[in-house]
Amino acid sequence: MLSLQHSRRDFLRSSVGLSGLTLPTFFKAQAKSSLSANRKAKSCIIIYTWGGMSHYESFDPKPDAPAEFRGEFKPISTATPGIQFCEHLPLLARHSEKLAIVRSVHHDQGGHQQGMYTTLTGHKPIGGIKAKSRDNWPSLTSMLSRFQDQTAGTPTAIRMPYSMYDNGTQMAGEGAGWLGSNYDPILLRTPAGKPYGGVNRFTDRELNLKLNVQEHRVSNRNSLLEQMDHDLGQRIGSDIAYDQLDHFRRMAADMLIGSPVRDAYDLEQEDPRIRAMYGDHMGGQTLLLSRRLVEAGVPVVQALCSASDLAGGGGDNWDTHRGHFPKMKDRLLPVFDRSVSALLTDLEMRGMLEETLVVFLTDFGRTPKINNNGGRDHHPGVYSLALAGGGIRGGQVYGSSDSKGAEPGSYACTPADVHATVYQAMGIDHRTELYDQLDRPFQICDGQPLPLL
Amino acid sequence: MTDDGLKLLPALGQVVSLNLRDTRITGAGLVNLKKLKGLRRLHLERTRVDDAGLANLSVLSELEYLNLYGTGIGDEGLIHLEALKNLKQIYLWQTKVTDAGAKRLLKALPDLRLSRGVVLAELMATDKAKPKPEPEEVLKWIPAGDVKPPKSRPGSFIYVNFENKRKQAVKLYWVEYGGGLKLYGEIEAGATRRQTTYSDASWLVTDLSDKHLGHFRTGLKEAIAIIP
Numbered sequence: 077m078l079s080l081q082h083s084r085r086d087f088l089r090s091s092v093g094l095s096g097l098t099l100p101t102f103f104k105a106q107a108k109s110s111l112s113a114n115r116k117a118k119s120c121i122i123i124y125t126w127g128g129m130s131h132y133e134s135f136d137p138k139p140d141a142p143a144e145f146r147g148e149f150k151p152i153s154t155a156t157p158g159i160q161f162c163e164h165l166p167l168l169a170r171h172s173e174k175l176a177i178v179r180s181v182h183h184d185q186g187g188h189q190q191g192m193y194t195t196l197t198g199h200k201p202i203g204g205i206k207a208k209s210r211d212n213w214p215s216l217t218s219m220l221s222r223f224q225d226q227t228a229g230t231p232t233a234i235r236m237p238y239s240m241y242d243n244g245t246q247m248a249g250e251g252a253g254w255l256g257s258n259y260d261p262i263l264l265r266t267p268a269g270k271p272y273g274g275v276n277r278f279t280d281r282e283l284n285l286k287l288n289v290q291e292h293r294v295s296n297r298n299s300l301l302e303q304m305d306h307d308l309g310q311r312i313g314s315d316i317a318y319d320q321l322d323h324f325r326r327m328a329a330d331m332l333i334g335s336p337v338r339d340a341y342d343l344e345q346e347d348p349r350i351r352a353m354y355g356d357h358m359g360g361q362t363l364l365l366s367r368r369l370v371e372a373g374v375p376v377v378q379a380l381c382s383a384s385d386l387a388g389g390g391g392d393n394w395d396t397h398r399g400h401f402p403k404m405k406d407r408l409l410p411v412f413d414r415s416v417s418a419l420l421t422d423l424e425m426r427g428m429l430e431e432t433l434v435v436f437l438t439d440f441g442r443t444p445k446i447n448n449n450g451g452r453d454h455h456p457g458v459y460s461l462a463l464a465g466g467g468i469r470g471g472q473v474y475g476s477s478d479s480k481g482a483e484p485g486s487y488a489c490t491p492a493d494v495h496a497t498v499y500q501a502m503g504i505d506h507r508t509e510l511y512d513q514l515d516r517p518f519q520i521c522d523g524q525p526l527p528l529l
Numbered sequence: 530m531t532d533d534g535l536k537l538l539p540a541l542g543q544v545v546s547l548n549l550r551d552t553r554i555t556g557a558g559l560v561n562l563k564k565l566k567g568l569r570r571l572h573l574e575r576t577r578v579d580d581a582g583l584a585n586l587s588v589l590s591e592l593e594y595l596n597l598y599g600t601g602i603g604d605e606g607l608i609h610l611e612a613l614k615n616l617k618q619i620y621l622w623q624t625k626v627t628d629a630g631a632k633r634l635l636k637a638l639p640d641l642r643l644s645r646g647v648v649l650a651e652l653m654a655t656d657k658a659k660p661k662p663e664p665e666e667v668l669k670w671i672p673a674g675d676v677k678p679p680k681s682r683p684g685s686f687i688y689v690n691f692e693n694k695r696k697q698a699v700k701l702y703w704v705e706y707g708g709g710l711k712l713y714g715e716i717e718a719g720a721t722r723r724q725t726t727y728s729d730a731s732w733l734v735t736d737l738s739d740k741h742l743g744h745f746r747t748g749l750k751e752a753i754a755i756i757p
Contacts, residue, residue: 238594349649349652350649421646427572427594
């Protein structure tokens with residue numbers, strides 16, 4: 077990987093010498109004028125816990141609340157005096173100095189679709205929303221991708237390992253919406269995790285990179301592209317605009333043939349001890365793949381941290397209306413704890429954490445009062461999110477929830493504010509106006525950056 | 530990118546950040562960096578730079594970030610860096626640096642954040658090596674005839690070992706969701722091919738002139754598919 081950066085002023089002065097002939101062509105000078113030169117984060121990994129992660133049983137334990145609110149688990153100290161996590165995040169507790177926890181996020185959308193759309197796009201859904209609609213707001217992943225260098229030879233946004241579904245319906249909010257199909261993140265399936273029947277028959281046109289392509293007797297690129305054309309033409313159908321097909325075709329072909337992303341996808345190339353550090357499950361290997369993709373030059377990656385392969389369909393998400401405590405303790409929290417800790421360790425020791433922003437998003441929190449099925453229900457009234465890396469000051473908590481964990485207690489903020497913070501870290505002005513395909517202007521984000529940097 | 534390529538660097542003047550990760554440069558090539566007095570971030574991870582080469586960096590007084598993970602440098606090399614008073618981050622995972630060398634550098638540069646990463650030998654101390662999943666069923670061979678291979682359907686991730694028991698090589702095709710055929714390769718006579726695939730997939734076997742011989746349909750489990 078080669079790149080060099082000048083201070084902006086000097087790049088302009090020396091740009092004559094850089095116009096190709098006097099330098100090896102593999103030096104790629106970066107002086108993107110639309111991105112702030114002061115930004116720390118060059119890449120972003122969005123970790124999404126689908127279904128609504130309980131704030132009580134993660135970043136905002138309430139040991140002093142009455143028993144029917146505080147739940148069965150106890151808090152533990154972290155590496156930062158004054159900050160406590162749920163006892164079932166022991167590995168992550170040691171990384172508290174890297175994390176900025178936000179405990180006062182809230183919105184008013186109680187359903188999975190609406191909550192996820194709000195959190196991932198930063199905007200409230202209006203009316204009925206459908207997946208793949210070009211009227212939707214773009215996801216944070218897509219919007220970030222819009223500001224990256226599109227000619228760099230790698231996809232600008234990848235999401236893994238599958239789309240979010242609720243009762244068989246694909247959720248709206250993961251695509252590029254009105255930004256247009258060029259900014260739809262490429263859907264990749266993580267090539268790992270214990271296989272089982274059940275969750276995710278809906279593979280939603282994902283790209284399953286077949287790693288044995290090199291063994292083909294296909295000797296030239298054209299022939300392979302013909303195969304891809306045929307394959308995609310069959311799969312997508314004829315009602316897709318030509319340029320959309322071209323986008324996937326181009327990206328897919330580039331990924332199949334000798335690009336660094338293809339090597340990154342091959343998890344067998346990773347040291348098995350590092351693979352073990354993340355954990356032998358879909359959640360862990362997806363986060364490992366996130367690191368590899370960022371290292372290979374993909375600037376924006378969205379990863380679902382799920383336990384889907386550990387327990388059939390029941391382990392797929394955090395929506396614990398029943399049997400909440402055993403599910404959290406046995407499946408959901410250990411996978412999250414181990415794989416996120418591994419990711420933070422891994423990014424840090426490779427010197428990548430300062431340039432890689434990690435953002436944790438979820439639909440909403442969960443209800444203060446435990447229900448009759450030993451579960452917690454949906455609760456957007458207040459919940460916790462977290463950020464790390466990319467210039468974020470770790471070891472801090474922003475805002476608080478009230479003593480029962482029901483409402484914001486101080487410094488209330490919204491998902492849009494978290495997005496504004498992400499844009500700021502990535503050097504993007506959150507007040508930027510973009511135009512959709514009808515030339516209507518939209519300000520990309522309505523929030524205000526939180527003082528976390 | 531080799532040391533020769535680095536020779537062009539001094540002409541660039543005010544470089545602030547330089548990323549040479551995974552290139553073939555060596556310690557000797559670092560002499561070309563000496564003129565980059567404004568350099569603040571330097572990535573040398575996974576290159577062949579050595580202790581002697583690091584001596585060239587001691588003049589880079591503005592350097593704040595230095596990444597040396599995965600290089601062969603050791604305590605000797607770190608001594609050259611003690612003059613870098615602005616150094617704030619250094620990454621030394623997978624190097625020959627010892628506790629003594631790290632301690633010495635931190636004494637010279639007390640505000641430095643030094644990262645040595647995990648000790649790989651200590652990982653997996655409690656995890657037993659996971660064996661590759663063993664085949665649990667044998668797929669049914671459906672010879673070519675009136676029944677055409679059905680289209681594949683999306684499913685869950687599995688492995689199939691295709692064993693070619695014939696005396697000639699065969700070609701292996703995946704039947705796509707739309708019904709087309711996608712060549713995956715050839716299997717020599719008597720050879721086995723471990724193939725990643727999904728449940729509910731159809732795999733068509735032909736001879737080398739594409740005459741259909743038969744097909745398999747995958748189930749939910751790891752399987753063997755014997756081509757008779």
